[in-house]
């Protein structure tokens with residue numbers, strides 16, 4: 438199969454993560470196109486990654502077999518409406534990574550016949566450790582499903598969800614999830630310094646502990662609860678910390694936070710779809 442050209446409309450954080458991952462996993466930079474309204478950003482992407490850049494969104498559509506929409510949800514309607522004719526004319530596969538923008542809105546803006554894969558990646562794509570859930574509309578054929586999945590698989594784990602509504606939950610879990618871990622790391626670093634460790638020591642220990650915990654969780658057959666029990670000696674130090682978390686209703690707080698993220702995704706779909 439001929440290598441497919443991949444386009445990105447919007448060259449910000451997520452696009453840069455995906456493109457870096459694609460190149461690191463062997464995709465030719467010559468086969469990657471990016472458009473953005475920020476010329477400085479385009480120049481820096483071109484210099485760093487040796488990809489093709491343009492300020493013209495339509496050029497990206499004309500040059501690509503598959504186009505990833507990587508602009509903020511708030512501007513997606515305007516951008517989609519602007520490129521709808523070119524998308525239909527070139528019969529490109531459209532992949533949207535925007536949080537909270539429904540297939541229905543995307544089809545309405547781009548055209549009812551356009552094959553669209555909606556997905557939710559996350560920023561660890563930058564280090565080839567992303568997690569992406571995908572959902573295809575009925576216009577997407579098997580070859581196109583493979584094409585979309587291959588782009589996201591180049592930067593980490595991929596899975597398909599049956600119901601589009603599951604993407605709201607995925608957004609709350611893995612889309613926003615890296616920020617939850619970073620918040621915990623921030624809090625642990627701060628507390629470590631309060632306990633008398635230097636900034637550098639606190640950072641190193643927190644980072645390595647996060648890496649170790651993630652690795653052991655991935656490689657072990659045991660559940661997080663079982664792994665936690667292995668660290669928690671009866672009457673020991675961990676038990677004191679865990680009890681303190683429980684007194685502060687940590688589990689309920691995580692649940693509340695993730696429900697809030699999911700609800701925001703649902704609300705965004707309504708607000709931005711009706712704008």
Ligand SMILES: NC(=O)C1=CN([C@@H]2O[C@H](COP(=O)(O)OP(=O)(O)OC[C@H]3O[C@@H](n4cnc5c(N)ncnc54)[C@H](O)[C@@H]3O)[C@@H](O)[C@H]2O)C=CC1
Pocket residue numbers: 446447448449450451452472473474475478494507508509510512516534535536557558559560612613
């Ligand atoms: N940041 C994250 O962790 C995740 C973000 N997403 C989704 O990815 C999308 C992009 O997010 P980020 O990369 O974080 O945003 P960003 O703000 O870093 O990138 C968006 C880019 O779009 C460009 N842009 C704005 N208007 C444009 C136009 N008319 N034509 C072309 N380019 C235009 C901006 O100049 C900017 O460089 C969003 O829809 C977000 O919901 C999805 C999963 C995770």
Ligand SMILES: O=C(O)[C@@H]1CCC=N1
Pocket residue numbers: 536608612613
């Ligand atoms: O915060 C957001 O809306 C986006 C979606 C998931 C991560 N960042």
